[in-house]
Amino acid sequence: MLSDQTIRIVKEITPLVAANAETITRRFYTLMFEGDPQVKAFFNQAHQHSGGQQNALAGAICAYFTHIDNPAVLMPAVELIAQKHCSLGIKPEHYPIVGKHLLAAIKDVMGEGATDEIIDAVAEAYQFLADIFIAREGAIYDEQQSAPGGWNGYRTFIVDRKVPESDVVTSFYLRPEDQGPLPPFLPGQYITVHIDHPTTPTSPRNYSLSERPGVEHFRISVKREERLSPDAPDGLISSHLHDAIQPGHRVKVGPPCGEFTIDPATTQSGRPIVLLAGGIGVTPLLSMAKSIVHANPDASIYFLQAVRNSRVHAFADEIENLASLSPNMHTRVLYDAPLEDDVENKKCDDVGFITTKLLREWTPYDDADFYFCGPKPFMQNVHACLQELGVDETRVRYEFFGPKEELQCPMKNVG
Numbered sequence: 001m002l003s004d005q006t007i008r009i010v011k012e013i014t015p016l017v018a019a020n021a022e023t024i025t026r027r028f029y030t031l032m033f034e035g036d037p038q039v040k041a042f043f044n045q046a047h048q049h050s051g052g053q054q055n056a057l058a059g060a061i062c063a064y065f066t067h068i069d070n071p072a073v074l075m076p077a078v079e080l081i082a083q084k085h086c087s088l089g090i091k092p093e094h095y096p097i098v099g100k101h102l103l104a105a106i107k108d109v110m111g112e113g114a115t116d117e118i119i120d121a122v123a124e125a126y127q128f129l130a131d132i133f134i135a136r137e138g139a140i141y142d143e144q145q146s147a148p149g150g151w152n153g154y155r156t157f158i159v160d161r162k163v164p165e166s167d168v169v170t171s172f173y174l175r176p177e178d179q180g181p182l183p184p185f186l187p188g189q190y191i192t193v194h195i196d197h198p199t200t201p202t203s204p205r206n207y208s209l210s211e212r213p214g215v216e217h218f219r220i221s222v223k224r225e226e227r228l229s230p231d232a233p234d235g236l237i238s239s240h241l242h243d244a245i246q247p248g249h250r251v252k253v254g255p256p257c258g259e260f261t262i263d264p265a266t267t268q269s270g271r272p273i274v275l276l277a278g279g280i281g282v283t284p285l286l287s288m289a290k291s292i293v294h295a296n297p298d299a300s301i302y303f304l305q306a307v308r309n310s311r312v313h314a315f316a317d318e319i320e321n322l323a324s325l326s327p328n329m330h331t332r333v334l335y336d337a338p339l340e341d342d343v344e345n346k347k348c349d350d351v352g353f354i355t356t357k358l359l360r361e362w363t364p365y366d367d368a369d370f371y372f373c374g375p376k377p378f379m380q381n382v383h384a385c386l387q388e389l390g391v392d393e394t395r396v397r398y399e400f401f402g403p404k405e406e407l408q409c410p411m412k413n414v415g
């Protein structure tokens with residue numbers, strides 16, 4: 001338990017820390033990458049470059065400090081972060097490194113305001129949270145290792161097949177080089193892929209599994225992200241996967257992780273499931289839909305795919321084929337930038353973005369569980385529509401690829 005004094009001090013400094021949180025986290029990453037450059041390998045530099053990682057950490061610190069007297073409300077966020085940490089191979093020995101540089105960053109930013117008493121309180125609070133993460137991550141590593149076909153760290157996989165799904169999305173079918181079994185996973189989970197880029201040292205990347213569990217391969221479906229400039233880290237790995245990784249090549253893969261999941265068995269209850277996919281956010285939702293249909297062909301599923309147009313529309317046939325196996329699966333396709341003959345050729349059901357009206361008319365919104373994934377503006381839009389329909393937050397789940405972000409006001413989704 002944290003001491004009362006620590007709780008009191010942390011509460012007192014929370015407004016000041018919140019006002020300076022991003023300055024603190026930017027300073028923190030600078031100090032850590034200078035002082036302990038070996039940890040840089042864990043961090044996607046595209047997320048550093050965009051500021052997403054710094055924002056996510058700032059949000060996490062603010063949330064923790066705000067709820068310091070009731071950390072139980074942080075458990076969903078702890079689970080999300082613990083799963084990401086395990087996907088990257090974060091170990092107990094990394095926590096003192098982070099703690100040291102975080103305290104130094106707080107001291108730097110707060111200056112003389114950071115008294116010894118304050119620094120001691122923050123150190124105690126940090127250690128308390130670190131111990132929670134270390135315990136949970138230890139349990140996840142144990143589960144991964146002991147699962148049939150499971151492992152810890154990296155296992156070598158062979159690219160078996162490479163299948164274009166649209167102009168921008170390509171699927172990679174991966175099978176273990178050792179020909180051993182694959183572990184079970186929950187639909188919605190991601191794997192970690194580590195490839196050595198020929199010119200640039202890079203960190204591993206998470207990709208959602210787009211197939212259901214129980215088939216003989218893992219499948220990831222990767223969107224080619226735009227390279228903003230030749231030096232920018234954005235799109236470095238996705239372009240390399242598209243251009244250079246071919247069938248027969250080896251990649252290192254970390255075991256399935258992630259808490260944006262659905263247990264197909266729960267769909268036996270008859271509650272409808274609404275899956276709303278924006279762009280490449282379709283990948284975890286496709287795995288969910290296939291798993292549910294496999295477990296319960298009669299399940300009530302509403303699968304909406306929002307994409308720009310037919311050129312970038314991945315999995316159109318796969319989703320239609322799936323719906324043909326399931327009498328209660330309803331599909332809908334929205335294009336917001338249709339090509340000239342897309343509407344005429346009935347490639348989409350509607351033109352535009354998702355609206356409250358569409359969800360009201362097409363989904364059993366007063367009863368269903370909602371899962372959505374897509375680019376941030378898409379998720380903000382869906383979230384606002386669901387709020388307008390009065391859908392309770394307990395029936396709403398969504399996932400950000402990469403560092404956690406907020407859909408609404410900061411800290412709203414932490415509890």
Ligand SMILES: NC(=O)C1=CN([C@@H]2O[C@H](COP(=O)(O)OP(=O)(O)OC[C@H]3O[C@@H](n4cnc5c(N)ncnc54)[C@H](O)[C@@H]3O)[C@@H](O)[C@H]2O)C=CC1
Nearest residue numbers: 278279280281306307308353374375377378381399400401
């Ligand atoms: N959950 C996550 O964190 C996800 C992040 N992304 C990232 O977002 C970026 C764009 O992804 P793409 O697949 O190219 O998506 P995209 O830009 O093609 O958009 C997909 C669909 O989202 C909807 N959408 C886009 N902007 C909207 C807005 N302002 N309001 C309402 N709806 C909107 C539209 O229906 C659009 O067709 C990529 O960099 C990708 O990595 C993509 C999917 C999931």
